Each structure stands twice: as structure tokens, then as C-alpha cells.
Amino acid sequence: MIWRPYQQMKTLPTPYRIVDAEGVFLYTQNRRLIDSISSWWCVIHGYKHPVVTSAIIEQAKRFSHVMLAGLTHESVERLSAKLEEILPGDLKYSFFSDSGSVAVEVALKIALQYHANKGNCKRIKMLSLERAYHGDTFKTMEAGDDKEYHRILNVYGEKRYNIHIPTTIPALENAFEQHEKELSCLIVEPLLQCAGGMRIYDVSFLKRARELCDQYDVLLVFDEVATGFGRTGNRFVSDLVQPDVVCLGKALTGGYIGHAATVVNEKVYQAFYDSDPQKALMHGPTFMGNPLACAAALASISLFEQEDYLEKIARIETITRGEMEEFHDERIREIRIIGGCVCIETNDPFTLDGYREFAYERGVFARPFLNCLYAMVPYVIEEKELIQVLTCMKDWFKR
């Protein structure tokens, strides 16, 4: 029996059984559906892309997996070099893992140990945002702020090691003033908070965060698991404001195989680089640097670079803005658009009950959550298909 995510198994709606997938389409036995959410935001090139698929096959013909302790291989070395090349500034040391949650766990562990290695064991708290989501493992749940998703954490009572703030500069400044001596890091989903409800905030917040982190020697961690590789219209938000640590996942492999990276800058790396074994980073996922995942990531990044994906994403944004411009409904609180993401937030979550089935009948796969009806399409989507997705969203309110 499969235990499904985020749902009460007793009342679970039947999942659609996929028998094939290609481009932006998922195929059931008798339907073709546009995947309007890119399989949880990661399948940026669409399905069965020949370049990514053949990279995986070629790697599999050589070997599918070797461990990364005591062994190395060409694909992981090339991926590490590629990330060093495409990430801004001196973000150049990559620690690989198998999922976004683990990449964030590693970042939080690095932040704690960064200070401990420098002799300061008092910096044990993290600063994070209200409505943050950073994954479902324990430390990432703590950094997250969603009482519904992570309601089990409530059994511990008040969070001891985390402070949540809204995305306003006064709140940020105030938190630094009050807690500067106990903070290890500030962790944020930069510009776009996805699972917390597709909430967009201004880059000025990140710029001020950078200044304060520098001033108080607090590490700035960007969780770009969802925003990385173009989703906000920027290749990385880290191109706008440079963090000390960046977490990548999801689209890192084009969504073909789960993999993630925690990439740190020179300052952070140097706090660990020592002849003292106590200062080493004690972490090592079995599948870190998996060769199939690295081969997929290299192919995915080469497509992203060679085929001007930022232009594709800008086109998606322009079409989306045009389609949503005149659209209003009294049940809608706000429509938010950034890069390849559009979210219609309703006043009431019940307004979206039944949308999944409605979309299915119209050839679209969607999965609204909270009071958010959203699309995060694969970047290769054609205009006609994108309009089909957006029309479906609007038609729901015209019934």
C-alpha cells in the first residue's frame, strides 16, 4: 500500500494513473493533461526531453551509482565545476544530497557549525520568515512556519531555536537588534515564498538582510530549491543579492531524478577547512553526487544555458500578465505573478473545492492548495497550451 503525501488516506481522492509523459503532457489511459505545476515545480524542460533522457542512459551504461566517500567520478566533478561557474561570486563549494529538505538541513547544520568552529557556541537560533516553507524534515519544519503542514511540531510547544518575522525591513532590523548575539543564520526563500502561498516580496528586503548579516556575522542562507533555475524570472535570485549559502534542488536535474546541492562561499568553507577533524562537516547522504542525477543536472543546465530559458520565462510572464489583466471576481483576494508563477488567491479555500476534477475535464492537471489556485508551468510550454491553462483557471470562476 502506498502512503500518499500530505493527505488523510481515508478520504484521499483517487490519484490519476500516468502511463506516459512527454513535453508538457501527462497521459492517462484515456486523457492527455497539461501538467500546469511541473510535477511540484521541477520538470522545467517537460517530460522525456531527449537531451536529459539520453544523458541518463549514457551514464547508466557506465555505472548508476558509486558512493562519494573515498570515490569520485567525472559527472559529479563536472557538476560541481558547472555550479561554481554559473553561481555568482564565490559560491563555489557544493555539498550534494538527495532532496531539497536535506539540502536545507545541511545548510542549517553548516550555519550552526560555522560559528562553533570559530569558537562561538551561543549562536544557536535561526531567523526565518513567517509563512516560510523549507521542507518536511525536523530542522526544516522548525525553520518553516505553517501550523497546518507541520502541526505535529506543536506537541513540543513553543519553538526554542527559531524566530519568525514578516518580510518587512523594520521587523528584520528589530530582530537583528534583539537577537544578534544568538543568531546563526537568516534563512529565506528569496523573493517568492512558494508552499506558504506563493507570496512575493521585494528585493529591498534581501538587500537589507545582506547588510545586516554582514554587520553581525550572521550567515545569509537562500533556499532556492523552488526559485532556482528561473522560476522568478531571474536565473537565481542569488544573482541579485548574494547569500553565503544557497540550496538548490527540484529543477537542478530538470526534475528527472531527485537531487540537491548546498553551495557555500569561501568565508563559510574556510571555517571548516582545517587540520582539526572536529571541524569537519559530519554529513554524508548515501546517494550524494549520484552519477545519474549529476548527468541529468549537467544536461539540464546545458539546455537552460543554450536555449535562452530566461527569454522563455519572460514570455510566459508577459502572456500570463496579459491574460490576467482584466480578470476579477469577488471571490478573489489577489492575483500574483512573478516569472513562471501565477497564483490566484481566493478569500476562502472552499472556493477551490472540485477544481482538480474541473481542470481534468479540460485537459489540465492542477493541484490547488490552501486558498491558492496556481500554475508553475514547464518553461517549454507553447502559447496555446499556456492559454489553455490560464483559461481553465479563469473559467472556474465563471461557472
Ligand SMILES: Cc1ncc(COP(=O)(O)O)c(C=O)c1O
Ligand atoms: C523552498 C523549498 N525548500 C525545500 C523544499 C523541500 O524539497 P524536497 O521536497 O525535495 O525535500 C521545497 C519543496 O517544495 C521547497 O519549496
